[in-house]
Amino acid sequence: MKKMKAGLVLPDHKYGSLSSTKIQNLSSPRFIKFPLRQHFDLVLNPLVQEGDFVLIGTKIAAHEDLNSVPLHSSTSGRVSKITLDFILIEADEADKFEPSIRIPAELPTEPKQFIELIRQAGIVDLGGSGFPTHLRLMEAQRKEIHTLIINGCESEPFLTSNHVLMLNHPVEILKGTELLRMITGAERAIIVTERNKTEVIEILNTKNYNLKLNAIETALLPVRFPQGSERALAASTLGRELKRSETALDARVLVEDVATAFAVYEAIYLNKPLYERVVTIAGPCVIEPKNVWARIGTRANDLFRSAKGFLREPSRVLFGGPMMGEAISDLERPVTKEVQALLALSPDLIPNGQEEACTKCAKCVDVCPESLIPETLMKAVKKGNAALALEYDINSCTECGLCSYVCPSNIPLVQLIQSGKTKTKSHPFQPAYAVFPQSQS
Amino acid sequence: MQSFLKAKADKPLPVSPRPFLHSRQSTSKILWETIAATFPVILLSLFFFGWNALRIYSIAVSFGLLFEYLFQLVSSQKSRIHDGSTVLISILLSWLMPPNASFVFIIFSVFVAVVLAKELFGGIGQNLFQPVLAGYASALALFPKPMMVPDSTFHFSNFFWWKASPIIGTGSAFLVLICGSFLLAKKFIRFENSVFYLLSSLAGFYVMALDVQIGQLIPFLILVSFFIITDSASGPMTKEGRILFSTTAGVLTAAFVTWMNIAQAAAAAILITNTAVPLIDHFVYSVIKHETA
Numbered sequence: 176m177k178k179m180k181a182g183l184v185l186p187d188h189k190y191g192s193l194s195s196t197k198i199q200n201l202s203s204p205r206f207i208k209f210p211l212r213q214h215f216d217l218v219l220n221p222l223v224q225e226g227d228f229v230l231i232g233t234k235i236a237a238h239e240d241l242n243s244v245p246l247h248s249s250t251s252g253r254v255s256k257i258t259l260d261f262i263l264i265e266a267d268e269a270d271k272f273e274p275s276i277r278i279p280a281e282l283p284t285e286p287k288q289f290i291e292l293i294r295q296a297g298i299v300d301l302g303g304s305g306f307p308t309h310l311r312l313m314e315a316q317r318k319e320i321h322t323l324i325i326n327g328c329e330s331e332p333f334l335t336s337n338h339v340l341m342l343n344h345p346v347e348i349l350k351g352t353e354l355l356r357m358i359t360g361a362e363r364a365i366i367v368t369e370r371n372k373t374e375v376i377e378i379l380n381t382k383n384y385n386l387k388l389n390a391i392e393t394a395l396l397p398v399r400f401p402q403g404s405e406r407a408l409a410a411s412t413l414g415r416e417l418k419r420s421e422t423a424l425d426a427r428v429l430v431e432d433v434a435t436a437f438a439v440y441e442a443i444y445l446n447k448p449l450y451e452r453v454v455t456i457a458g459p460c461v462i463e464p465k466n467v468w469a470r471i472g473t474r475a476n477d478l479f480r481s482a483k484g485f486l487r488e489p490s491r492v493l494f495g496g497p498m499m500g501e502a503i504s505d506l507e508r509p510v511t512k513e514v515q516a517l518l519a520l521s522p523d524l525i526p527n528g529q530e531e532a533c534t535k536c537a538k539c540v541d542v543c544p545e546s547l548i549p550e551t552l553m554k555a556v557k558k559g560n561a562a563l564a565l566e567y568d569i570n571s572c573t574e575c576g577l578c579s580y581v582c583p584s585n586i587p588l589v590q591l592i593q594s595g596k597t598k599t600k601s602h603p604f605q606p607a608y609a610v611f612p613q614s615q616s
Numbered sequence: 617m618q619s620f621l622k623a624k625a626d627k628p629l630p631v632s633p634r635p636f637l638h639s640r641q642s643t644s645k646i647l648w649e650t651i652a653a654t655f656p657v658i659l660l661s662l663f664f665f666g667w668n669a670l671r672i673y674s675i676a677v678s679f680g681l682l683f684e685y686l687f688q689l690v691s692s693q694k695s696r697i698h699d700g701s702t703v704l705i706s707i708l709l710s711w712l713m714p715p716n717a718s719f720v721f722i723i724f725s726v727f728v729a730v731v732l733a734k735e736l737f738g739g740i741g742q743n744l745f746q747p748v749l750a751g752y753a754s755a756l757a758l759f760p761k762p763m764m765v766p767d768s769t770f771h772f773s774n775f776f777w778w779k780a781s782p783i784i785g786t787g788s789a790f791l792v793l794i795c796g797s798f799l800l801a802k803k804f805i806r807f808e809n810s811v812f813y814l815l816s817s818l819a820g821f822y823v824m825a826l827d828v829q830i831g832q833l834i835p836f837l838i839l840v841s842f843f844i845i846t847d848s849a850s851g852p853m854t855k856e857g858r859i860l861f862s863t864t865a866g867v868l869t870a871a872f873v874t875w876m877n878i879a880q881a882a883a884a885a886i887l888i889t890n891t892a893v894p895l896i897d898h899f900v901y902s903v904i905k906h907e908t909a
Contacts, residue, residue: 185637489629490630491629491630491631491632491636497635497636497637498634498635498637499634500634500636501634502630502631503631504630506629524636524638525632525637525638526636526638527638531642531643531740532739534643534741534849535741535848535849535853536643536646536848537806537848538641540853540854541855546905547905548853548897548901551853551897551901567901576634576635577635579635579638580637581639581641583641583646584642584741585642587633589633589634589635593633
């Protein structure tokens with residue numbers, strides 16, 4: 176495996192939530208809220224009505240579009256409210272399961288049937304992008320991929336959800352990986368982690384000794400952000416840099432998150448839809464950082480309460496990691512399938528400097544994993560020069576956030592490049608790159 | 617703080633664009649640490665040249681700050697004399713002065729460096745030319761006295777201890793090298809600039825087989841390659857660009873030594889190459905970086 180040259184070693188801040196490697200099961204909160212808006216701006220249609228009784232795993236919303244995935248209830252109780260945007264369910268604390276969640280009598284044989292099962296289980300990319308997994312699998316089949324990479328890198332600071340998942344469920348992940356490999360027809364599968372998770376590789380190898388899944392390899396990579404991005408992993412595996420116009424799938428490599436592999440295992444072998452996922456609750460403002468099985472739709476303040484609340488007032492509350500995540504303004508906001516972590520950050524971590532003039536120190540150029548020149552992109556966007564921005568490949572930016580992180584002049588480079596991307600959408604000189612969503616963790 | 621969870625419900629939490637971590641570096645911190653790295657050389661020059669060195673440093677720094685303050689006052693900008701960039705320019709300019717530099721010479725070069733080369737181009741980071749060399753070269757053009765008197769008595773020990781150094785910065789090239797290595801280790805300057813400028817100029821001297829004594833040029837070249845050519849604002853952004861830039865500047869320096877003394881040659885070579893920096897940046901990106909990520 177080839178090391179990535181660009182990127183940066185970030186302070187990892189992972190010790191807090193790793194004080195226990197257990198994944199805590201939580202009792203159901205009183206109210207659970209399911210947003211209906213999904214990837215591709217599809218709005219799901221509710222399949223239940225107000226007052227209906229639902230169980231864990233009941234399908235509550237779906238859409239006839241094949242790009243959509245259905246939504247399943249994560250608690251048993253009564254549907255108390257349905258609006259255009261969300262479904263609210265009041266839990267009855269009985270936690271009864273849908274009877275269909277059981278070990279199936281026989282497994283399907285065709286890859287197509289597997290993919291349909293994965294779609295029906297509501298599985299999306301759990302590594303942060305939330306892109307429906309069945310679409311990626313179909314694309315991978317069409318491109319005839321040769322390598323499947325299961326991404327356990329988790330190079331973002333604070334996040335430990337994949338780490339504890341691999342520690343607690345190695346066999347499930349190995350079996351899920353083998354399923355994904357069979358579905359996509361890849362010759363080999365590699366489970367990749369970073370050097371700070373060496374014990375995970377030992378455990379996986381030991382378990383695989385008995386399982387004898389010979390097509391599955393394991394690999395360690397140096398700790399470096401953004402090693403967990405799709406393009407960086409594909410480049411490491413192939414031993415060459417990807418071309419700008421080339422996606423990982425074009426290079427016949429599929430990258431999936433370990434959490435997705437685990438969800439695929441549960442969907443196929445246990446017939447269990449995706450209604451819960453591992454979420455890291457961490458940050459310097461959280462009293463008891465930990466990893467929990469969060470039911471999809473649990474509101475942020477319920478999860479923070481399970482971590483004993485806040486030590487002091489957080490200056491930012493995030494969904495996702497500090498580099499690629501999103502700050503939320505409302506603690507009532509529910510956790511969706513792609514949220515890997517809930518972080519409460521203190522003022523000593525977040526950027527606080529005044530924006531100053533660029534001194535062309537070229538730190539952003541050094542760290543950029545896509546070999547872009549963020550300084551030129553920033554100037555092009557500030558001047559509104561769309562042609563220059565496109566000439567310097569603004570759409571190759573994966574928005575990993577490293578340029579803003581290193582900038583000594585505190586220039587919000589990522590924000591500017593993001594706004595530049597939307598502005599250049601209508602420009603005639605658009606290169607014909609297939610923009611495929613990146614999974615990044 | 618359970619109450620916070622409830623109390624916060626009605627008040628929105630603060631949000632900002634990502635990322636939510638920062639390296640905690642700042643431009644003025646880098647500049648002041650660079651200035652700290654120049655202190656050993658300053659102390660040595662004070663020891664060698666005494667009052668003359670003190671006079672040059674104090675005139676250069678005080679007038680540099682005064683010019684910047686006045687310019688920002690006149691152009692109604694917020695004063696940023698505390699960011700250290702003018703102090704650094706003035707110190708580096710002083711290093712290039714001979715111990716007997718006249719008052720007018722110092723003031724004129726500081727004026728050009730700070731006001732014309734830096735502030736008129738838009739302040740810190742916007743300069744097209746390396747300000748130190750711009751100031752030095754224009755003063756040399758106006759007062760064409762031979763500034764670097766060739767010293768025939770140079771031998772190897774002068775690399776460490778050169779009391780008769782023609783300019784006050786090269787009293788010990790070894791010390792300059794150590795201070796420069798500190799900057800390299802802190803990643804404030806790039807090794808491509810320093811190494812390729814030094815090597816290409818020496819290679820140029822060797823190829824042309826000049827009858828100047830190469831030994832006495834080395835201290836000056838070391839000073840230039842670690843503290844002058846490493847200015848980030850007037851150099852290229854990419855690694856390949858920096859290699860191209862420094863090699864060109866080094867070869868030109870060697871070529872110009874045929875007609876002028878080393879100080880003039882280095883200043884002219886680097887200033888000319890500075891004008892090619894936008895071209896180099898564009899060339900490197902369109903040829904090397906555009907296709908492969």
